[in-house]
Amino acid sequence: MICENCKQRPATVTVTQVRDNQKVVRHYCSTCSQQLNNIGVEEPVSVQQMFADWFGIPTWSTNSPKSQQDIEQPNACPDCGMTYQQFLHDGKFNCPTCYDAFREQLPQVMKRLHNGAVQHNGKVPGAVNETYQIKQQIEQARTEMRKAVEEEHFEEAAVLRDQIKTLERQLRGGEIDGA
Amino acid sequence: MEHESLFNATDVKWMQGDEEYGDIVMSTRIRLARNIQHFRFPRAFSEDEAFKIDQLISSALLDSDELDQTFEHFDMSRMPILQKNVLVEKHLISPQLAHKERTGSVLIARDESVSVMINEEDHIRIQCMEPGLNLEKAYFNADTIDRCLEEEVPYAFDSEFGYMTSCPTNTGTGMRASVMMHLPALMMTEQIEQIISMMPRLGMVVRGIYGEGTSAVGNYFQISNQVTLGKSEEEILTDLQSIAEQIVQREVESRRALLEHASVVIHDRVSRALGTLRYAQFITSDEAANCLSNVRLGIDLGLIDSIPTAILNKCMLIIQPGFLQQYVGTMLKPNERDIHRASLLRTLLTDNHLHEKGDDSYDV
Secondary structure, eight states, X not given: OBOTTTSSSBOOEEEEEEETTEEEEEEEOHHHHHHHHXXXXXXXXXXXXXXXXXXXXXGGGGTOHXXXXXXXXXXXXXXXXXXXXXXXXXXXXXXXXXXXXXTTTHHHHHHHHTTTOOSOOSOOOHHHHTHHHHHHHHHHHHXXXXXXXXXXXXXXXXXXXXXXXXXXXXXXXXXXXXX | OTTGGGGSOSOOGGGSOOXXXXXXXXXXEEEEEEOBTTSOOTTTOOHHHHHHHHHHHHHHHHSOSSOSSOEEEEEGGGSOHHHHHHHHHTTSSOHXXXXXXSXXXXXXXXXXXXXXXXXXXXXXXXXEEEESSOHHHHHHHHHHHHHHHHHHSOBXXXXXXEEOOSSTTSTBTOEEEEEEEEOHHHHHTTOHHHHHHHGXXXXXXXXXXXXXXXXXXXXXXXXXXXXXXXXXHHHHHHHHHHHHHHHHHHHHHHHHHHHHHHHHHHHXXXXXXXXHHHHOSSOOHHHHHHHHHHHHHHHHTXXXXXXXXXXXXXXXHXXXXXXXXXXXXXXXXXXXXXXXXXXXXXXXXXXXXXXXXXXXXXXX
């Protein structure tokens, strides 16, 4: 027979407990029986449980279903389909767009987790401010320009072409500055 | 095999400690969580997304000219379980990555001070380790990798919430800075509970040696920042540094007090621990860790001088199930492990070269 607690070592100790007038016999290895005697079995609180406790539907709402409806639920995440309820249940986001979908609700979640803080105050990736954003703008302008050419809106296309040139110059300048 | 040392118990950098804080602060670790725009997080992504992310990050780091380190890429699905366990015990990968059913991989620098986990809970987890209390250097190294990656891949970043991570407990800086401390005197004098209970108010958290959800085995505690939003990286590091220094101070004071008021008890305790390790025929990893902690305390207090710290560090690694099995070369049942562990410890601690050096007396 193997130990019922660690399910690894052979059981060498038999523990008999009486609970609600029922006898429960358990078999543990010497290592586990010592540990269980000393501290008892404790389940660590999971993040999910913590979330459910904090942000899940409060217990009073079962008595007054009206107030449950009063709590406004944001739409599900347009990218991955995660609902706010599901987020509260899992305690995890499924994709970056979830942040945007639950933006209104997030400050109260963040407050709890980060000692009241709701606003990022640290490092910003250089790419977000400069290179990457410019590259994205160029990409977008190019698509629009191609469309404009196809639709024979040549004046619009020329404006876009100049925009792209300016952006490309910025990109080169920015990279030189950054280096 | 070129990277054979990766799976051996020799010279693990983060165990070496440093001079300023002795062996009280064993190591410093910085972890940055990052994700890539337009990809779902690993808990929800597709195999195809996983593959693309792995490609993006691996090529960015493997082909980089800017980094000093050379990286090697390991696919988790192709690594034998015994080797995975060794990497977990060396703190190069997390237990979560090792036990993932789906895709996941890791890039490990040659000197093992940097590892980048791919597709763990987040797309990217940059992790840097330094011996002793050295938050600045560890952060500098992590930041260097981060800057190299951000040029190649578009990070998921929000101007309100900062770096977007799968778990909202990492949102903001995505940074977890931690110091691993050996605090036997605070444990013996029962001050540790008070310190642990104080930490949340300071935005810090205390964990066991193997991270989230683990208990403090062998009097080792990992203290890290709980809060990642609202504070800058510098503020988090400064706060952790000052808290670590205060705890070191209290540990030093407690050790002094123990020596003054209970020197016989302490001497007895550390000597018995060494005796157990030298003569036990059957020992669990917890008991071994506790004995080794006492022996380390004995060395720090000058009560034991026959054991070099390097041997002690080796013992600490080798008592863990993964290393033990890698060392023996096969999977072992727990009770077999306890027997092999005891035998290895006897050999390491009563080895001939120990006798030559210290003539086996550990009296001052």
